[in-house]
Amino acid sequence: MRSQALPGGRAASAPILGHDTEPTIFEMSVAGRSAFQLRTTGVPATSLDELVPSEHRNPEVIALAEVSERDLVGHFTRLSHRQFSVDLGAYPLGSCTMKYNPKFCDAIAADPGLNSVHPGAPAELVQGWLELLVTLEEKLCVITGMSAATLQPAAGAAGELTGLLLMRAYHEANGDARKRVLIPDSAHGTNPASVTLGGYEVTTIPSNERGLVDLEALKAALGPDVAGIMLTNPNTLGLFEEEITEIATAVHDVGGLLYYDGAxxxxxxxxVRPGDMGFDIVHMNLHKTFATPHGGGGPGAGPVAVSARLADFLPGPKATRGVGGAFEWSTPSSSIGRVHGWHGNAMVLARALAYIDVHGGDGLKRVAQHAVLNANWLRHRLRDTLPAAYDRVCMHECVLSASNLKSKYGVRGLDVAKALLEEGFHSPTVYFPLIVDEALMFEPTETESLQTLESLAEAIERIAQRAIDDPEALRHAPQSTPVSRVDEARAARHLISTEDAAGR
Ligand SMILES: Cc1ncc(COP(=O)(O)O)c(C=O)c1O
Incomplete structure (x- = not known):
């Protein structure tokens, strides 16, 4: 630790690297201090009074931190060294698809021709951007087997709500509002939340002994009041719903729609394409499947693609090919309206198109094949250490269970996940899906090499050995990381905002 005087004259201990507390940016603030910015516009350097009339200005001074560029860069660089990231190492956080994001996608998104365009610019001035959006929509429709899409939703959950609103608009247009949406008990928590926000009631369908939707229970739950079903396929256990065509027929037979959670x-x-399986509405998490680093809550993009009978309800305005070849904005005839202030998270969309184009059809197929191969390698290698909840061939992720460690040594899945951080790997997803005891969901993704997978497996085997040798120490892991074991429930229940912490 290095002791230094904080800007502002207060003596404090501020680390350069290590385990100590970094001051908040507000604690580093000194009135009048600022970073340097090159003037890049032709707007004359004039006084604020001339630029913005006083009646349009907030009379209150906004409490922003005032720091030099040097302090600013140092602060955020130090914080970044205390984090785990996709650029640092393997991040097998199941269901989240934290794959390494190739840098060429960032280079394309950084092109000033793309990122300096105002989203409100008239269509005739931004033909290139509109072409990009139309091309992406068309390619996503080919990938999913659907007819049309909206690029507006800002992430997967936003896509889910959009999909539910589309489902509702479709049924209401047929004079048949309906009441319930079916969801398997292995579903992600955003699914029931979206159903409720969309104004429907949730009916939960149990999984069978193979970890798949129980077809008989599903048929028993179907009726004329069912608006549809939300399914993830492969499901959140990493297992492919083998009876998907029977499920699709049964739901369609009662007039319901099939929603595909594309996580x-x-x-x-x-x-294989969701459209060919019988799905009517599909959301994609571009930030998972294609290229955008999305750790820490953003940014994302959750386009929703639909079959032809739902296309007229899509949000608008959307970029379209106009007559005569020019691109234009247009709104579908029975649109549910906007679901985003602008046209979606544009830079995530640009990265996704770059990723799709560079890989091509065969390349995308290899992405899926390698993701599935890696997950199965890990599941098989760890079968004696952390047995899989459903021990058979999985898709891109495997759900393992630490219940044997819990019953024998009192070591829980959470302890294993925390100890993995000390080994230089991000933790897997824990305690999801809820139907698996001490669930540890590993999604190695296609971007990790065999050597990395071997190191990950060895790290887990070392942790399992520690569970035998010194279970008590494992319950306090991690010890060698910048932040050791935290009480996660307390953090959520007693939120202390940065401003409160800085005494403001
Ligand atoms: C299966 C599943 N559905 C939906 C979502 C929600 O996606 P997002 O986080 O982009 O809102 C997730 C997120 O991890 C997920 O795993």
């Missing part, structure tokens, strides 16, 4: 699309890219 796991990485597993089937170029191999």
């Amino acid at each position: 796991n699309l990485n597993a089937i890219l170029g191999v």
Whole structure:
């Protein structure tokens, strides 16, 4: 630790690297200090009074941190060294598809021709951007087997709500509002939340002994009040719903629609398409399946693609090919309206198109094949250490269970996941899906090499040995990381905002 005087004259201990507390940016603030910015516009350097009339200005001074560029860069660089990231190492966080994101996608998104365009610019001035959006929509429709898409939703959950609103609009247009949406008990928590936000009631369908939708229970739950079903395929256990065509027929027979939660699309890219399985509405998490680093909550993009009978309800305005070849904005005839202030998270969309184009059809197929191969390698290698909840061939992720460690040594899945951080790997997803005891969901993704998978497996085997040798120490892991074991429930229940912490 190095002791230094904080800007502002207060003596404090601020680390350069290590385990100590980094001051908040507000604690580093000194009135009047600022970073340097090159003037890049032709707007004359004039006073604020001339630029923005006083009646349009907020009379209150906004409490922003005032720091030099040097302090700013140092602060965020130090914080970044205390984080785990996709650029640092393997990040097998199941269901999240934290694959390494190739840098060429960032280079394309950084092109000033793309990123300095205002989203409100008239269509005739931004033909290139509109072409990009139309091309992406068309390619996503080919990948999913659907007819049209909206690129507006900002992430997967936003896509889910959009999909539910489309489902509702479709049924209401047929004079048949309906009441319930079916969801398997292995579903992600955003699914029931979206159903409720969309104004429907949830009916939960149990999984069978193979970890798949129980077809008989599904048929028993169907009726004329069912608006549809939300399914993830492969499901959140990493297992492919083998009876998907029977499920689709049964739901369609009662007039319901099939919604595809595309969080796991990485597993089937170029191999099988949701549209061909019978789905009517599909959301994609571009930030998972294609290229955008999305750790820490963003940014994302959750386009929703639909079959022809739902295309007129899509949000608008959307970029379209106009007559005469020019691109234009247009709104579908029975649109549910906007679901985003602008046209979606544009830079995530640009990265996704770059990723799709560079890989091509065969490349995308190899992405899925390698993702599935890696997950199965890990599942098989760890079968004696952490047995799989459903021990058979999985898709792109495997759900293992630490219940044997819990019953024998009192070591829980959470302890294993925390100890993995000390080994230089990000933790897997824990305690999801809820139907698996001490669930540890590993999604190695296609971007990790065999050597990395071997190191990950060895690290898990070392942790399992520690469970035998010194279970108590494992319950306090991690010890060698910048932040050791935290009480996660307390952090969520007693939120202390940065401003409160800085005494503001
Ligand atoms: C199966 C599944 N569905 C939906 C979502 C929600 O996606 P997002 O985080 O982009 O809102 C996730 C997120 O991890 C997920 O794993």
